[in-house]
Amino acid sequence: MHETTDAEPIPASGAAMNAAVALETASAPLTESARPVAATIEAFLASVERRAWRVAEIALRDSDEALDAVQDTMLRLVRHYSAKPAEEWSPLFWGILRRRITDLQRRRTVRNRILVWTGRATNDDDEELPAWEAPDLGPDPSRALASRQAHAAMSKAIRALPHRQQQAFMLRMLEGLDVADTAKAMGCSAGSVKTHLSRAMDALRTRLEEWR
Amino acid sequence: MSKLHENTVNDMPGDDEVASRARAIFRTACEQADSYHTLRLGLARRKAVNAGSAHRALKVWAPLAGAAACCALVVGVVWLQHPADRLQPSSPIAAATPASSNPGGLNQGDADEAIPDVASNQMEVVQDLDFYRWLAAQPAMASAAPVGSRR
Numbered sequence: 001m002h003e004t005t006d007a008e009p010i011p012a013s014g015a016a017m018n019a020a021v022a023l024e025t026a027s028a029p030l031t032e033s034a035r036p037v038a039a040t041i042e043a044f045l046a047s048v049e050r051r052a053w054r055v056a057e058i059a060l061r062d063s064d065e066a067l068d069a070v071q072d073t074m075l076r077l078v079r080h081y082s083a084k085p086a087e088e089w090s091p092l093f094w095g096i097l098r099r100r101i102t103d104l105q106r107r108r109t110v111r112n113r114i115l116v117w118t119g120r121a122t123n124d125d126d127e128e129l130p131a132w133e134a135p136d137l138g139p140d141p142s143r144a145l146a147s148r149q150a151h152a153a154m155s156k157a158i159r160a161l162p163h164r165q166q167q168a169f170m171l172r173m174l175e176g177l178d179v180a181d182t183a184k185a186m187g188c189s190a191g192s193v194k195t196h197l198s199r200a201m202d203a204l205r206t207r208l209e210e211w212r
Numbered sequence: 213m214s215k216l217h218e219n220t221v222n223d224m225p226g227d228d229e230v231a232s233r234a235r236a237i238f239r240t241a242c243e244q245a246d247s248y249h250t251l252r253l254g255l256a257r258r259k260a261v262n263a264g265s266a267h268r269a270l271k272v273w274a275p276l277a278g279a280a281a282c283c284a285l286v287v288g289v290v291w292l293q294h295p296a297d298r299l300q301p302s303s304p305i306a307a308a309t310p311a312s313s314n315p316g317g318l319n320q321g322d323a324d325e326a327i328p329d330v331a332s333n334q335m336e337v338v339q340d341l342d343f344y345r346w347l348a349a350q351p352a353m354a355s356a357a358p359v360g361s362r363r
Binding site: 049147 | 230260261
């Protein structure tokens with residue numbers, strides 16, 4: 001198991017990150033309500049797979065485990081809920097992914113306890129970077145680097161939040177689900193979503209000052 | 213609670229600078245996913261869709277296969293619970309006993325009464341098959357014996 005580079009506390013350059021996100025910020029945010037409803041389950045999965053993988057990666061700090069979680073989520077959605085109306089796929093998908101992430105986090109906690117007990121525990125944050133990284137084929141490597149640094153800083157800030165606040169922030173802010181769908185995906189009430197999100201925003205507002 | 217905070221929770225998340233920048237960074241990260249993970253995500257999606265098709269086919273055929281298995285089980289149980297019915301035509305005794313060896317005129321009702329006893333001791337019957345063959349041949353010898361005794 002290797003850690004992603006996002007787990008590393010990379011000091012981000014404010015100017016570079018501002019340049020990296022300037023164009024993205026200027027464009028209109030693509031929320032869930034603004035996205036067209038997918039006609040087929042495959043089209044829906046194709047539209048959501050990268051965001052799901054990134055969300056799982058932020059929560060799990062491991063790109064391979066994140067891939068496994070997304071694949072399991074896809075399988076369960078297709079097997080059990082493909083007959084549901086297309087409008088329900090999104091909250092169902094994110095709900096399944098949330099539970100899968102929670103399962104993996106619990107499993108990792110148990111594994112770490114056993115490793116601590118047997119004296120073979122390692123600190124994930126201190127692991128070395130992966131030996132192989134995908135080649136950077138982008139036209140502007142400095143901008144891509146700045147984007148990765150910004151993503152690493154944001155991921156680190158999100159991971160510092162309590163679990164439910166993380167979920168509320170990622171589903172509501174990053175994925176763009178509305179309050180009702182977020183509540184459905186999280187298995188709680190809309191009021192709880194607002195409370196979790198409010199606290200998450202309070203925490204992030206101070207933690208993300210460096211890249212604001 | 214500040215006005216900015218209220219907007220973040222109740223209105224579109226784009227109203228808040230932190231949320232919009234977080235979204236922008238997240239979207240950029242999604243678009244810049246490396247080819248290896250993009251390829252694996254595509255493979256995972258196709259695998260899920262194919263597995264879903266197989267699962268749907270299984271959902272159609274599984275009840276039919278289950279019903280067929282239940283029918284076979286019931287037939288098997290009925291078959292095992294009535295061994296006399298299947299012994300009657302192919303019983304070792306019935307096969308070994310020639311029709312001419314029933315000179316005493318054993319009628320069909322007597323045969324029905326005799327077969328369950330034979331079936332209950334089927335293994336012994338098979339083991340003593342030679343004896344029963346000899347016994348079946350006895351009436352002819354018995355009928356010949358009085359003739360010889362008169363001489």
